[in-house]
Amino acid sequence: MQYTNPELRHLNVDILVYDYMQLDKNWRSENARNFYTRLYLVTGGSGYLRTDTEVIEMRPGNIYLMPSEYDFGFGCEHLEKVFFHILLPTADKTDVLSGIGKILTLSGCEDIVYTLRDLFGAQDTFSLLKVKMLVYTILDRFATEYDLQLSGDRSLSPLVSQAIAYIWEHPSVKLTAKEIAGQLYVSESKLRNAFRAEVGVTIGAYIDDAIYFTVRKMLTEGHSIGEVASTLDFCDRNYLSRRFREKFGKTISQYRQEQAI
Numbered sequence: 322m323q324y325t326n327p328e329l330r331h332l333n334v335d336i337l338v339y340d341y342m343q344l345d346k347n348w349r350s351e352n353a354r355n356f357y358t359r360l361y362l363v364t365g366g367s368g369y370l371r372t373d374t375e376v377i378e379m380r381p382g383n384i385y386l387m388p389s390e391y392d393f394g395f396g397c398e399h400l401e402k403v404f405f406h407i408l409l410p411t412a413d414k415t416d417v418l419s420g421i422g423k424i425l426t427l428s429g430c431e432d433i434v435y436t437l438r439d440l441f442g443a444q445d446t447f448s449l450l451k452v453k454m455l456v457y458t459i460l461d462r463f464a465t466e467y468d469l470q471l472s473g474d475r476s477l478s479p480l481v482s483q484a485i486a487y488i489w490e491h492p493s494v495k496l497t498a499k500e501i502a503g504q505l506y507v508s509e510s511k512l513r514n515a516f517r518a519e520v521g522v523t524i525g526a527y528i529d530d531a532i533y534f535t536v537r538k539m540l541t542e543g544h545s546i547g548e549v550a551s552t553l554d555f556c557d558r559n560y561l562s563r564r565f566r567e568k569f570g571k572t573i574s575q576y577r578q579e580q581a582i
Contacts, residue, residue, distance in 0.1 A: 341404075356416070364403060366381070385427075389419040391419070393424060403438050487501050494532060535552075536561070540577060
């Protein structure tokens, strides 16, 4: 008898950025929180990662994982690294890795670190497949080293699942619980109560999170502020810029500068 876990159908690592950089003292930030998880593979020099409780020295041959939606800072005098921005999304776009809640370190990974440095820039299909395979290997090593037990999709009712799907298909600052309830032919109060009970946040808060997830993703993909504002129905680019700074404590220009790190 064959059995396939339904989660396998959509469980996949999205590699948003794969790059190699040589950095100097201008590489620093006090708050590098973002919607994606970072992997730093150090090939030379040294640097640091800082949280509220510790300072971690980055050394050659080591790999560091900074989970999504986690506050940390960084800096260096001279550092060479391969890095990835990745997502391990569930069906409702939540990054599974955000549940880690701390910086993780793998020591003595020279084999993977220098292989991925040497593969950087390759364009042939099998080299790219090897890159992705090594990213899965890194995640597997972290899971084994730290005994990670990460939950995938939550068990949601059809009503809440359909509401979440509608939110992600129609992200907009104009989207309301009333509109979603109308599309699903239920009362607004029933939808609000079910959503809060199953997801743990209000549907309004979830819509807001989905909007700003999409804002950051579009900016990362290179869309202009005007394009992002228009797509998500902000009244204009200035309003989007103001709301972005209020929510994340940095300007969109500062955010863009951090995307290459």
